[in-house]
Amino acid sequence: MSWTKKVLRINLTKGTCTPEPLNMEWVEQFLGQRGLATKYLTEEVPPTTDALSPENTMYMITGPLTGTMASTAGRYSVVTKSPLTGAVACSNSGGFFGNEMKCAGWDMIILEGKSPMPVYISINDDKAEILPADEIWGKSVWETDEWLHAKHQDPQLRIAAIGVPGEKGVLYAAIINDLHRAAGRSGVGTVMGSKNVKAIALRGSKGVTVNDPKAFFETTTAAKKILAENAVTGEGLPALGTQVLMNVINEMGAQPAHNYKDSVFAGASKISGEAMLEPRESDGKPNLTRNAGCFACTISCGRISTIDPQHFSIQNKDDLHHSYHANSGGLEYEAAWALGSDTGVDDLDALTYAQFVCNEQGLDPISLGSTIAAAMEMFEEGVITTKDTGGIELNFGNAKAMIECTELVAKAEGFGLELGQGSARFCAKHGRPELSMTVRGQEFPAYDPRGIQGMGLGYATSNRGACHLRGYTVASEVLGIPIKTDPLETEGKAGLQIAFQNATAVFDSVGICVFTSFAWSLEDVAPQLDAACEGDWTPERLGEIGERIWNLERLYNEAAGVGASADKLPPRMTTEPATTGPAAGKVSGLATMLPEYYAERGWSPEGGVTAETKTRLGL
């Protein structure tokens, strides 16, 4: 049985660490990770709770496959109520933290209440302690990592931590584990900071077992073979990482640029995955050193990169952490577009530097880049001036300005603190809410909904605010996985989104990476689950669980006041046609797709979850 069936509940107000049994009835209904923790959240945290109050609770949770030999099975999720969106937040991370939690004997760690002073949590198998963090409060994730490793003198300690932005209320602070893997979106790091928790340091020696080892080896080996033989997971992702998308999306005219004013970026190829392989002049080395894997990952899309030693970003900065001059976690596509094309910056090393800052300090680069881009547009329109920016000439394409803003948000100082509230609040404050490319207050990811129609519907309906990882129809509309659909067409996109949303909810609840879904379907996941833990896990049942999870999240959001009323895109997407590329002249067909979506979901025409649907799903 791959569950430990144990939960560690940490009450920070009282200073207690209490083990309790995992609710196995809920496991039957919601599987694990995203689904299961959302169930805990809905039962324990009233939807109207202020996300940054002690009444909010944070769940760090593994899935049933986490810690096993199934490919990519090292994932964990952080579920809480988001301070950025007011909706349910669920951020998923790889690295080696999730498996270590399982190895220590815990399926889930719950942080509730608020510590009266800065603390970190130390967990060594059964022993859990709340320890003072005065010495690391105000430090970066990387400094915290070093301090904890030195303090505990254990090179194999696995650490998840927040940086300064998480402490100081930047609303899109991430939790970073293993130096550069992020539970990135929706401000889960901000919630951790609001509880005065700096870090969680884990060490587990118990290991994980499975229900039927023989079947498990057979089925996971077969599933790994599928990944290895699939051109995307076996070749494309290891070689070029997610950044391989930069040129594809740009060529097809869905590459957001200049705060979504444009959908083609002239400098795209200079900041693409291909560009990361080209040797640079200064030292003859490419940006990319190698690919790396998270725990158990046989895909290994992770980027290990260096910044050009001659690049201005790292010159004469004595206070920079030594890792800026060495190998570290490099650019992902979502960071590259947001910090790059969206701000008009085509300087690969500037983007790598900004990515390092996001890793070091725990920031979501999507929200950060998007917010800077919105500020740039307002600067160019004269809505804000150097008076507001603290002297920064915030024009599109200004790499130095992008870096300065990034550093300011990382320090949560001055103009940075304002940008740290996210694009929705920033734009609203300056009287131009329509310039914020957000849904439910969360910044868009990298696909223009005018050029990829299904994604517009996905952003509008995503339970955690605009997001590509909730229903990645790009796979079908652009890449032809599992079948090719026309990105400019709205017909059939409601059903496509729902299928992707439900399936993804399952992948996110198993303990594996969603990237496996480029090669695996639920038919491939079910037998692995079935061998790992008791229960009868069929693809059909998993599909239903996916739908149940989606509806549970939706119900929570409805009660939180961010249900159907928030299912909308910024006016730029629905009223300003794209100007270049194949989508020229097009706007998002959300108005057409949304009613179909509600109908196919079994919701009311107004977008409410109906009593029938609830009954059907046992909610």
Add this chain to the structure above:
Amino acid sequence: MSKMTVKLFASLMEYLPVNSTKSHGFDYKITDSTTVGYLIDDLKLPRNVIHIVLLNGVYLDAETRDETVLSEGDTLGFWPPVAGG
């Protein structure tokens, strides 16, 4: 003779003609009847690796790909199977 642009990405970059700048594409001379299929064979691109073909940003279906005739100023991009997110 007129010209169009060919772009090769990801693992297909190894089929770039010598001296061409990498991902920015290279000029290709066409006649009134040059098809994508002809171009693929002419450049010795491996058909089993080609997955996404965009003609001026628009996806070319595998079925109609070979017969599609190229025009002056077209941009044709080739990718192996890729994905990200």
Add this chain to the structure above:
Amino acid sequence: MQMSLVIDANKCTGCLQCEMACSYEGEGVFNPTKSRIKIFPFHEEGIFVPYTCTQCDEAWCMHACPVEAIVLNKTTGAKEIVNDLCVGCKVCTIACPFGTVNYNADSGKVIKCDLCGGDPECAKACPTDAITYQDANWTGYDKMKDYAAKAMPAK
């Protein structure tokens, strides 16, 4: 034909599949802390180094054992721990100059790589061929020996 584990650190992505395969084969649990092969990450250099016993000819561990609890498997060339005979004195752990024999406090005995009896699970689990099990005659066996010699010059 003698086969040996050949490790190419430049291909390792640090995913720990080998450690899990090893711990499951050896201890019946997915638990990197109980693996006989270990991946050592060098973050700033951007490299991961898989490391385990090279089954060296010198077999310091075997010769140092006071009770003949480490024996040569003539088929595989592996030096194997005989659990029933190991008393847990740990002399082999200090005798092995490669540090690849380790004490397991749970069992009170030592553990080391035994090549899984000729079908090493780590090599099977490695997704990038950073660990392979190959015919010793035409692989990096000599390299491994060179390395052994380098770390332990002739007496």
Add this chain to the structure above:
Amino acid sequence: MKHLIIGAGPSGVVAAEHIRKFDKSASITIIGDEPEAPYSRMAIPYHLIGNIKEEGTHLRHTAGHFDNLNIKIINDRVTKINSKNKSVELTSGGSESYDKLLIASGSRPVSPPIPGIGQPGVHSCWTLEDARAIAALAKPGAKVIQIGAGFIACIILEALARRDVELTVVEMEDRMVPRMMDSIAGNMIKDWCVHKKIDVFTNGQVSEIKKVDGDHTFKVSVKTPNGITELDADLVITATGVRPCTDFLEGSDLIIDDGIIVDKNMQTNVADIFAAGDVAQGKDFCTGEYTVQAIQPTAAEHGLIAAQNMVGAERAECGGTINMNVLDTMGLISCSFGLWQGVEGGESCQLVEKDKWRYLNLQFDGDVLIGATAIGHTQHVGVMRGLIQAEITLGPWKDKLLNNPLQLMSAYLACTQSAEIKS
């Protein structure tokens, strides 16, 4: 060719087996003075604990092992060596001739000059016979005093504690295991023992062992700087070190210092006589000096080198053995290597983690590791030997180690696999 080996311990047995490997037809005879199959003293504590039966201490386990190799084992004791006519005299009255002789007679415990030391109930812990006597007296609740807190003393502590005896340790020096552990380490082990409910007197000397009537067998006087303490005891164990067995060599022409002086071929000053193991004073790798190490790995290595030279197959040389030890003191595992005391002008670093019962001491000469001590670390400890014996140049890793000695394994990999690890 007739090979004669005095001593049936690891060194003698390893030598005999290797002689057979090189010479299928030679005559090989081992003379051992204990009435047991060749066994390992290293294993005695584990026998006392009850982990293994007596057979578990045996050096070889295959039935007929020595017969199959045509190695003859005689239970007897050598009283004299006649190097002129190449023979040895035996207690039983007979004699054995040889072409090549290996002295691997090992060592025996030192008996401290304490009044009352010779009486029944006072034992050393060295032979299987000793073990049987201790096992018989160490009943639950018995009061046991152990004199000496050296390597052997510490290793039998657990065996005694597990027998639920009330245990007191008296050590003359200021810490435990003084010949293997520095002050920090020796005191950490002492604290551990106290933590495990063992009374420990350091700077203590037993001045008398008096047989008395009453509930207990002995009254033992312990003198410390604070005065004299009288303790009850049912069993007294002496574990105050060992000394090479060389008494039967009186009158031979062999040069004997602490042990028999041998050259790098394990050859003594007398032709065709070799010495190996605890009795031999061989070259120490770290100091270059000739010392008696009395440890298992050295015994095995000596035996191997001696065998090769006795058969004359090749002139094998011992470049020096490293003094090293591993010790399990009631579950606290410690080890030491080489020049753990350091050398003048060398740098060192110590990482002390009292709350975790961990300690790491690294000693350098230039940028080469020359000695180390570790407590509570059990993974990859052998690399300390590797780094010392291969004299690996640490370069920039030396400073990294001075900063954080736990990076030992990374340093080792970086310096030995530098082809892969480029920065």
